[in-house]
Amino acid sequence: MNKLIFLDIDGVCNSTNDHKAIFKLTGKPTFMGPPKLQPGEQFTRENLNWSKRKTEWIHGICSQTGCDIVISSTWRETFPFAHQYIAMFQAYGWPAPVINTTPITGGTRGDDIEAFINQSGFDGNYVIIDDGSDFTAKQKENLVQTDRNVGLTVDDARRAVDILNWEE
């Protein structure tokens, strides 16, 4: 664990535009946020409504940097375990190297990431991929802020690789 992505989901793996497109195509309104699963129901592309292309760009970041993923999205209030996110990515054809979720401190998302770093003793390179900006000045040096309407782009992914592969 010497490189990490702190990964948000809404506005990163999905986007407002994708949801509008799904609605136009299917007539079925969809919403950001975690799916409400019935007992025994598996994660599928239909209940997640992520963009496959965006998962491929996250895959690209991981294969070019060897990084692991820690989920910092509010989805962890519903799905707190790493294996649940591995299963979500698997629905898009790739069992992502998700190793953990950040603790819920009751503070900002930046506080949650800070708590994870302090508790784990992590001292490698990290990037925060998030459509929000609720981070400390120091964390913002490692932030790739996505556009909620668009989600993760290939340019965002390139910037994340540069941050993770940066050497002093």
Ligand SMILES: [Mg+2]
């Ligand atoms: Mg978000």
